[in-house]
Amino acid sequence: MAAKIIRGSEIAQQIRVDLKRETALLKERGVVPGLVTILVGQNPASMSYVAGKQRTAHELGFHSVQDNQPETISEALLLERILQYNRDPRIHGILVQLPLPPHISEQNILYAIDPGKDVDGFHPFNVGKLMIGQADFLPCTPAGIQQLLLRSGVPIDGAEVVVVGRSNIVGKPIANMLLQKGDGANATVTVCHTGTRDIGFHTRRADILIAAVGRPMAITVDMVKQGAVVIDVGVNRQGFTPEGKAKLCGDVDYEAVRQKAGAITPVPGGVGPMTITMLMANTVKAARMAAGL
Numbered sequence: 001m002a003a004k005i006i007r008g009s010e011i012a013q014q015i016r017v018d019l020k021r022e023t024a025l026l027k028e029r030g031v032v033p034g035l036v037t038i039l040v041g042q043n044p045a046s047m048s049y050v051a052g053k054q055r056t057a058h059e060l061g062f063h064s065v066q067d068n069q070p071e072t073i074s075e076a077l078l079l080e081r082i083l084q085y086n087r088d089p090r091i092h093g094i095l096v097q098l099p100l101p102p103h104i105s106e107q108n109i110l111y112a113i114d115p116g117k118d119v120d121g122f123h124p125f126n127v128g129k130l131m132i133g134q135a136d137f138l139p140c141t142p143a144g145i146q147q148l149l150l151r152s153g154v155p156i157d158g159a160e161v162v163v164v165g166r167s168n169i170v171g172k173p174i175a176n177m178l179l180q181k182g183d184g185a186n187a188t189v190t191v192c193h194t195g196t197r198d199i200g201f202h203t204r205r206a207d208i209l210i211a212a213v214g215r216p217m218a219i220t221v222d223m224v225k226q227g228a229v230v231i232d233v234g235v236n237r238q239g240f241t242p243e244g245k246a247k248l249c250g251d252v253d254y255e256a257v258r259q260k261a262g263a264i265t266p267v268p269g270g271v272g273p274m275t276i277t278m279l280m281a282n283t284v285k286a287a288r289m290a291a292g293l
């Protein structure tokens with residue numbers, strides 16, 4: 001039987017309805033969630049992501065600021081802008097779109113963001129809190145994955161989860177989150193990476209397989225257990241649609257794997273829309289925290 005399709009775009013929409021209501025209630029108390037997205041340079045993919053974030057922030061009624069900086073901006077000037085947003089009481093969330101140009105140290109930038117405004121959850125303080133199960137801000141893509149699983153009724157407690165990929169923004173945090181004690185977690189987690197001897201050996205044991213590799217067709221049907229839940233985090237651009245837009249595909253051989261999996265997320269329309277929505281959820285949370293609510 002073909003897999004159930006986990007529609008991230010629909011689940012994201014449901015969460016946005018709640019966030020919009022919560023934003024309206026906050027506004028009645030004089031608090032308007034404020035988000036700045038800082039984009040350095042003109043990478044087309046980054047421009048499209050940041051536009052999606054701004055559009056969503058507007059829809060929810062946020063105070064939203066798009067700060068575009070030239071590719072040539074110095075690290076010192078970018079740091080200065082961040083410190084300015086750290087002090088700005090209208091701004092509750094600061095997102096610096098990654099990747100940054102090679103002359104700017106990502107680490108220096110991420111360390112400069114006020115941890116209380118770090119809605120990406122990338123500051124080492126927030127990474128550490130996540131590790132000990134006390135996160136204020138879960139990183140957006142892992143938070144989106146967890147919500148997809150929870151809201152699709154996928155059992156996580158006791159499940160064998162295999163994560164393929166060990167990035168700081170997806171692989172490592174989702175592995176940590178699903179490993180925690182408590183609801184929406186308590187899984188047995190394996191993390192595979194480019195140094196893993198036989199990735200298929202591990203993935204075939206997975207009840208929940210999370211692909212965050214960054215390469216099309218990295219997960220083939222022979223690597224998936226019958227009935228497994230497959231979460232595809234890949235956003236790869238391959239060719240163009242007839243309308244001339246970049247065509248997206250994930251890390252999973254979708255057409256083949258959907259015949260074998262129990263459930264699967266599509267690309268687009270799976271994890272991506274959830275990532276943006278969790279950014280909005282974190283911004284609402286940052287605004288509540290700043291107001292002492």
Ligand SMILES: Nc1nc(=O)c2c([nH]1)NC[C@@H]1CN(c3ccc(C(=O)N[C@@H](CCC(=O)O)C(=O)O)cc3)C=[N+]21
Pocket residue numbers: 048049052095096097098099120140141235248267268269270271272273275276
């Ligand atoms: N500081 C920082 N924070 C991020 O959260 C961050 C980042 N840098 N750099 C790049 C990655 C990637 N990312 C995506 C967000 C939304 C979609 C998304 O909405 N995708 C849609 C399609 C969008 C399209 O058509 O281009 C979908 O999958 O349906 C994808 C990818 C956030 N990232």
